[in-house]
Amino acid sequence: xxxxxxxxxxxxxxxxxxxxxxxxxxxxxxxxxxxxxxxxxxxxxxxxxxxxxxxxxxxxxxxxxxxxxxxxxxxxxxxxxxxxxxxxxxxxxxxxxxxxxxxxxxxxxxxxxxxxxxxxxxxxxxxxxxxxxxxxxxxxxxxxxxxxxxxxxxxxxxxxxxxxxxxxxxxxxxxxxxxxxxxxxxxxxxxxxxxxxxxxxxxxxxxxxxxxxxxxxxxxxxxxxxxxxxxxxxxxxxxxxxxxxxxxxxxxxxxxxxxxxxxxxxxxxxxxxxxxxxxxxxxxxxxxxxxxxxxxxxxxxxxxxxxxxxxxxxxxxxxxxxx
Amino acid sequence: xxxxxxxxxxxxxxxxxxxxxxxxxxxxxxxxxxxxxxxxxxxxxxxxxxxxxxxxxxxxxxxxxxxxxxxxxxxxxxxxxxxxxxxxxxxxxxxxxxxxxxxxxxxxxxxxxxxxxxxxxxxxxxxxxxxxxxxxxxxxxxxxxxxxxxxxxxxxxxxxxxxxxxxxxxxxxxxxxxxxxxxxxxxxxxxxxxxxxxxxxxxxxxxxxxxxxxxxxxxxxxxxxxxxxxxxxxxxxxxxxxxxxxxxxxxxxxxxxxxxxxxxxxxxxxxxxxxxxxxxxxxxxxxxxxxxxxxxxxxxxxxxxxxxxxxxxxxxxxxxxxxxxxxxxxxxxxxxxxxxxxxxxxxxxxxxxxxxxxxxxxxxxxxxxxxxxxxxxxxxxxxxxxxxxxxxxxxxxxxxxxxxxxxxxxxxxxxxxxxxxxxxxxxxxxxxxxxxxxxxxxxxxxxxxxxxxxxxxxxxxxxxxxxxxxxxxxxxxxxxxxxxxxxxxxxxxxxxxxxxxxxxxxxxx
Numbered sequence: 001x002x003x004x005x006x007x008x009x010x011x012x013x014x015x016x017x018x019x020x021x022x023x024x025x026x027x028x029x030x031x032x033x034x035x036x037x038x039x040x041x042x043x044x045x046x047x048x049x050x051x052x053x054x055x056x057x058x059x060x061x062x063x064x065x066x067x068x069x070x071x072x073x074x075x076x077x078x079x080x081x082x083x084x085x086x087x088x089x090x091x092x093x094x095x096x097x098x099x100x101x102x103x104x105x106x107x108x109x110x111x112x113x114x115x116x117x118x119x120x121x122x123x124x125x126x127x128x129x130x131x132x133x134x135x136x137x138x139x140x141x142x143x144x145x146x147x148x149x150x151x152x153x154x155x156x157x158x159x160x161x162x163x164x165x166x167x168x169x170x171x172x173x174x175x176x177x178x179x180x181x182x183x184x185x186x187x188x189x190x191x192x193x194x195x196x197x198x199x200x201x202x203x204x205x206x207x208x209x210x211x212x213x214x215x216x217x218x219x220x221x222x223x224x225x226x227x228x229x230x231x232x233x234x235x236x237x238x239x240x241x242x243x244x245x246x247x248x249x250x251x252x253x254x255x256x257x258x259x260x261x262x263x264x265x266x267x268x269x270x271x272x273x274x275x276x277x278x279x280x281x282x283x284x285x286x287x288x289x290x291x292x293x294x295x296x297x298x299x300x301x302x303x304x305x306x307x308x309x310x311x312x313x314x315x316x317x318x319x320x321x322x323x
Numbered sequence: 324x325x326x327x328x329x330x331x332x333x334x335x336x337x338x339x340x341x342x343x344x345x346x347x348x349x350x351x352x353x354x355x356x357x358x359x360x361x362x363x364x365x366x367x368x369x370x371x372x373x374x375x376x377x378x379x380x381x382x383x384x385x386x387x388x389x390x391x392x393x394x395x396x397x398x399x400x401x402x403x404x405x406x407x408x409x410x411x412x413x414x415x416x417x418x419x420x421x422x423x424x425x426x427x428x429x430x431x432x433x434x435x436x437x438x439x440x441x442x443x444x445x446x447x448x449x450x451x452x453x454x455x456x457x458x459x460x461x462x463x464x465x466x467x468x469x470x471x472x473x474x475x476x477x478x479x480x481x482x483x484x485x486x487x488x489x490x491x492x493x494x495x496x497x498x499x500x501x502x503x504x505x506x507x508x509x510x511x512x513x514x515x516x517x518x519x520x521x522x523x524x525x526x527x528x529x530x531x532x533x534x535x536x537x538x539x540x541x542x543x544x545x546x547x548x549x550x551x552x553x554x555x556x557x558x559x560x561x562x563x564x565x566x567x568x569x570x571x572x573x574x575x576x577x578x579x580x581x582x583x584x585x586x587x588x589x590x591x592x593x594x595x596x597x598x599x600x601x602x603x604x605x606x607x608x609x610x611x612x613x614x615x616x617x618x619x620x621x622x623x624x625x626x627x628x629x630x631x632x633x634x635x636x637x638x639x640x641x642x643x644x645x646x647x648x649x650x651x652x653x654x655x656x657x658x659x660x661x662x663x664x665x666x667x668x669x670x671x672x673x674x675x676x677x678x679x680x681x682x683x684x685x686x687x688x689x690x691x692x693x694x695x696x697x698x699x700x701x702x703x704x705x706x707x708x709x710x711x712x713x714x715x716x717x718x719x720x721x722x723x724x725x726x727x728x729x730x731x732x733x734x735x736x737x738x739x740x741x742x743x744x745x746x747x748x749x750x751x752x753x754x755x756x757x758x759x760x761x762x763x764x765x766x767x768x769x770x771x772x773x774x775x776x777x778x779x780x781x782x783x784x785x786x787x788x789x790x791x792x793x794x795x796x797x798x799x800x801x802x803x804x805x806x807x808x809x810x811x812x813x814x815x816x817x818x819x820x821x822x823x824x825x826x827x828x829x830x831x832x
Contacts, residue, residue, distance in 0.1 A: 055440055081442030088440075090433035096455035105451075106441050 006069055008033040008163060008195050009054055014063035016049055016219075023049045024060075024219045033162075036189050036196045038210035040203055042242075045216040047199045051165050054197060055084045082110055085156030085164035085194075089171055091148045093140035099125075099151055100136045106159040117158075124154040127191075128184055146177035150184070157188065166198040170205070182208055203243055207231070207261045215239050228263025244321060251318070252285040256299055256309070259284075264317045265307035271296045280306055287314065330501035333813065338490070342509060345486035347543070348404055348479055349472045349513070352411035356468060360416050361461065364423035365449065374424055381417040389414070389475050393482050401607045402600070407479035407486075414475055415468035422464025426457030462525045466518045473514040477506065483562070483595050483604065487513075493594050496565050498726040499811070557587050559784070562595040562610040566725070567807040567814060568663075568745060568800065570594065572614045574818035576771060576788060578828060583787035593814070597699070598623055606651065611777055612788075615655075616663060616767035617643040622705050625650050636662055636766035647772065654778035656785060657792030658768035661745060661800045665706060665764040666756040668742040670732065674755050681758035683714050685739065694720035695728045695737035706741070709763040745797060747804035790827050 007030035016024040024046045031037045039047040052058040053065060056077055065072045072080065085106075093102050100121050107117040122132040128150045140148055149169060156164050166185070170178040182205060189196055200206055206213045207227045214224045215238075223235040234240035257280045259265055275294030278287050280301045287309060290297045296310040331338070367374035387395075389410060396406035430453060438448040454461075480488030490506030493499070524532050561576050563569030570593045577589040592610060595601055602624055604610045615624075617636075620643035628646065644655040667682050674680075677688050685692060700706040701720055711718055718739070723731060729748045731737045742749060744756065771788045778785050803821060806812045822828040 057436065057440055078442040078444060081440060084440075086437070086440040088433055088437055090431070092431070092433040092437040094434065094437070094452055094456075096452075096458075105443075109442060109447070 005033060007031055007066070008068060009197070010066040010069075011050070011053075012064045012066065014050075014053065014060045014065060016046075016053065016058065017061045022219055024053075027063075027219075027221050029214060029221060029224065031195065031197060033195055034193050036186075036198065036209055036211045038198045038200060038206040038213045039216060040200055040206040040210075040213055040242075041216035042201060044218070046219040047201075047216045048167055050216070051167055051197060051199045054163075054165055055081050055086060082106060082159065083161050083163070085159075085161040087149075087152050087156045087164065087166045087169045089168040091145075091152045091169075091172075093148055093151055093155070095140055098137050098139060099143075102140065102151060103155050103158050105155065106161075110159050112159070120158055121154075124157060127188070128154055145173055146181065149173060149177075149181060153181075153184070153188070157192070157194075160192070161194065163195040163197065166196065168199055168201065171201065178205075185209060204258065207258055208255075215242060217242075227261040231262030251321070252283060252288075254284045256280050256282050256284070256287060259309065259313070259317055260299060260306055262317075264313045265299055265309050266313070267307050269296060269298075269308045270310055274298060274308070277305070278309070284314070327501045327504060330499070330811065331505055333811070334490070334502070334505065338505065338509065341485060341487050341489055341506075342513070343546075344404075344484070345473070345476055345479075345488075345510065345513060348407055348411065348484055348486055349469070349476050349517075350539070350543070351404075352408045352472050352476070353415060353465070353469055355408070356412045356415035356419055356472075357465060359412070360419035361423050364420045365427060365453075367420075367424055368427045374428075378421060378424070381420050384413050385417045387413075389478050390481070393478060397482060397600075397603065402483045402604050402609045404479070404484040406482055407476065407484035411472045411476060411479075415472050418464045418467040418471065419461075420464075422467070423457065423461045426460030426464075427453050429460075430456050458525065462521060466521050469517055469521065470514045473510060473517065477510055480594070481596060482600075483592055483609065485592075489594060492565065495724065496594065496726050498730060498808075558590055559587055559612065560590045560592060560610045561612045562592040562601055562604065563613060564597065564601060565594045567747070567804050568743075569614055570814040571803050571807060571818050571821075572769065574815045575791060575822055575827075576612065576614070578819060578822055579787040579790055580784050582828060584781070584783035587781070587784065605653070605772065605774070608774075612771050612773040612784075614769050615772045616769050617655075617658065618664070618705065618765040618767035620647060620655070620772075621765070622703055634765060636768055639765055640768050640770070648775065652775045654773050654775050654785075656771045656773070656778075656788050658770040659791050659795045660793050661795050661797045662766045662768055663743050663745045663800070664759075664766050665700060666742045666744050666759070667710065668732070668740055668749065668754040668756050669738060670735075671753045671755050673738050674757075679757060681760045682710060682716075682763075683760060684757065685718070686714065686716060689716065689718075692718055692739050693737045694718050694739040695723045695731050696720040696741040697725050697728065698722040700741040705763060705765055713761045713763050745800040745804060747801055747808045750801060750805060751809055794825065794827070795821070 009029075009031040011027050011029040014024060014027045015022075027046075027050065029050075039050060041047045049058055053060050056072055067075065067080070094105070097105075100118070103121045103124065104117050107120060112120075121136065125132040125135060130147065130150055135143070135147075140151070143151065152169070170181050173181065185196070185198070186209060198209055210227055212224060212226055213230055215222045215230065217238055223230060223239050225233075230239065231243060234243060256278055260280060273295040275290055275297050277298040277300040278290055280299055287297065291309075291311050291314060296308055299306045299309055363377065364374075367377055392410045392413065393406060396409055400406045400409065434452060434456070435448075438452045443451065476486055477488035477491055479486045480492050487506045487510045490502050490509075494502030494504075494506060520535075524535060527535075559580065561573045563573040573591050573593060577591055580587060580589050595604070595610070595613075598615075598619055601610070601613050602615075605613060617640040621639060625643070625646035634642065640655075640658050647653040647655045667685075669679060677684070677691075679685065679688075696707060701722055702708070707718060707720060710716060720739075721737070723737075728737070728740050729752060732740045732754065733752050742754065742756070748754065749756070799821065803817050806817045807814050819828065
């Protein structure tokens with residue numbers, strides 16, 4: 001995943017103080033174009049501050065942030081922001097505007113032709129599973145929380161910005177809707193190939209979404225790595241505990257996707273005793289049932305086989321996950 | 324109910340005029356208040372400490388009693404609609420400022436953050452996000468202000484700005500409930516209708532809003548413009564004190580002047596206020612002419628010079644004329660015949676019971692006296708002060724508005740009151756005047772007062788007004804007051820009847 005391309009966003013020794021309080025100390029980080037980068041940490045870790053420095057809602061006290069190699073300070077703030085999508089935890093749809101008007105906010109500022117904007121609105125609504133004819137002229141207050149955040153995501157994407165920021169967008173939603181929207185983000189990322197920086201306090205969400213994950217605590221970036229590296233080789237006890245703390249209350253409910261992300265699933269079969277397949281969104285419970293019949297099973301993703309899981313790997317996962 | 328309806332039919336032209344004035348004053352004040360308060364509040368949302376200060380200031384302004392505020396404005400900007408509008412604007416500032424400020428300040432910070440993050444400029448954010456969200460709160464502030472303005476604007480009548488308050492003041496003065504009800508109900512209806520209109524505009528589409536507002540503005544400009552163009556002649560403003568008598572007199576003035584000088588039109592401002600108020604208006608040229616009593620000139624208006632006690636009616640007039648000329652450069656034209664004077668009155672039955680004939684007789688029943696008198700009378704040296712001094716009495720009177728005092732006398736709430744000798748109520752309520760054996764009350768004669776300059780430049784006006792010199796007897800005046808106050812005939816009609824009957828008008832128009 002790490003390439004030699006020029007990073008789209010680069011933090012260089014960035015420091016942020018709020019009055020007496022040190023929020024970020026000496027943060028350096030490079031985010032690659034097309035990457036889905038997740039910042040994860042507890043509250044007060046500085047992850048949201050880091051995110052908001054990218055679109056300059058918060059200005060750093062010291063250090064430089066580069067956008068495509070050019071210092072953010074040199075950009076006109078308003079035109080810079082037109083190129084950075086933003087999805088908020090509070091959703092924050094404008095209550096006096098219809099769904100279509102909300103989505104058109106940035107295309108209108110970019111002076112896109114009305115017809116083209118209307119087309120984009122309809123296309124994107126369809127893409128996130130909302131019927132344009134029914135919902136186009138509704139007010140935000142008429143929508144459910146999940147529907148509202150779908151519109152929030154569409155609003156951020158409407159002008160096809162090269163980079164989109166997500167600030168804990170799903171933390172206020174119920175688990176079922178959250179899972180749906182996580183899948184939606186993965187889908188959209190897959191089709192649009194834009195860069196996403198996603199902030200969450202939920203390690204499960206980070207593991208599910210992130211191409212790479214940055215773990216933050218007390219204003220410091222502790223580790224930046226792929227999900228399986230973080231799971232297998234945490235740099236310190238904090239990261240290890242943070243990861244362990246995310247284990248589902250009932251271990252049987254752990255999704256298979258988590259084992260895929262954290263590196264317990266092999267790309268190629270290890271034995272010849274391969275039975276039926278388990279869906280990537282199924283739980284460990286299903287895997288146990290299948291593995292009681294054969295020693296190895298296939299893991300089926302959306303369209304293709306993601307890999308193979310055997311009894312030994314499952315036992316290893318269980319033994320390495322701390323309570 | 325029939326009286327109410329008849330009064331309404333009788334007064335509908337005046338009502339329409341008053342309604343128009345009321346609407347003009349109210350809407351002008353509201354527009355000015357919006358133009359000041361809304362931008363100020365928007366600016367203040369970015370300056371919290373200033374906002375707190377401004378909220379305090381507007382709250383304090385709100386607590387000034389409206390009557391006091393109007394009084395304070397008179398020396399600064401004179402009388403008429405200007406001080407009325409200023410006062411109304413001051414009252415309207417708080418609700419509009421407060422609601423605009425709160426409406427914008429209480430917008431969910433995440434919406435502000437979203438607008439910033441999407442790259443909106445401050446102006447775009449204001450018009451696309453902040454104002455639309457705060458609009459219902461702002462509009463409700465404007466509606467509060469409007470209701471406040473329309474209600475308070477009735478007080479504008481006190482300082483000569485006209486409006487529906489004229490009906491209420493006149494109604495109180497003439498003890499005519501129908502007039503009060505008509506004034507009050509019309510004012511309330513106006514507030515309700517305007518408030519509903521604003522509510523409608525809030526939900527209407529932008530195009531409708533612009534159309535409606537344009538129609539209102541064009542209407543205003545059109546009517547005002549028409550009024551301006553349609554009055555090419557010179558306009559003379561004649562005002563009169565509160566009450567039927569001055570009202571009748573100024574209508575006579577108008578008829579006589581307009582007959583004599585075709586280049587002049589006369590605008591009347593009846594029920595314009597009290598003595599000092601009218602005199603100040605004359606000094607500041609807000610009005611041109613008003614009828615005044617000779618005794619009042621000496622007692623209240625000019626600086627005292629020499630002894631004024633025991634002067635005859637003619638001597639009083641001459642002294643008043645000379646003092647006005649010397650001290651204020653004003654012309655005091657020839658007086659009419661009737662002599663109006665203060666009087667102490669009691670009910671006939673009361674006089675009989677205690678055998679009261681003169682004021683001195685009151686000493687015998689001083690423990691039974693319950694007196695109610697006008698504030699002006701109580702404080703004049705030729706009023707209650709003089710009576711108490713000269714007759715050795717110690718009457719303590721409650722201050723009452725003139726017609727309420729008659730009402731109290733009639734009901735027996737008080738048994739001694741003051742009066743003018745020409746008041747129609749003396750006849751109507753069966754009251755008797757107690758003789759002023761010690762001549763405390765000077766004999767008053769009425770005559771028009773105006774500036775020397777106006778008198779010199781308009782001999783035709785002087786000539787016209789002098790036709791009334793020596794006319795109108797005590798009985799005539801009492802009769803005419805009775806016609807207006809009791810029989811509810813309009814002052815204009817009563818005035819014209821008199822002039823025609825006495826050959827002062829060549830031909831009735």
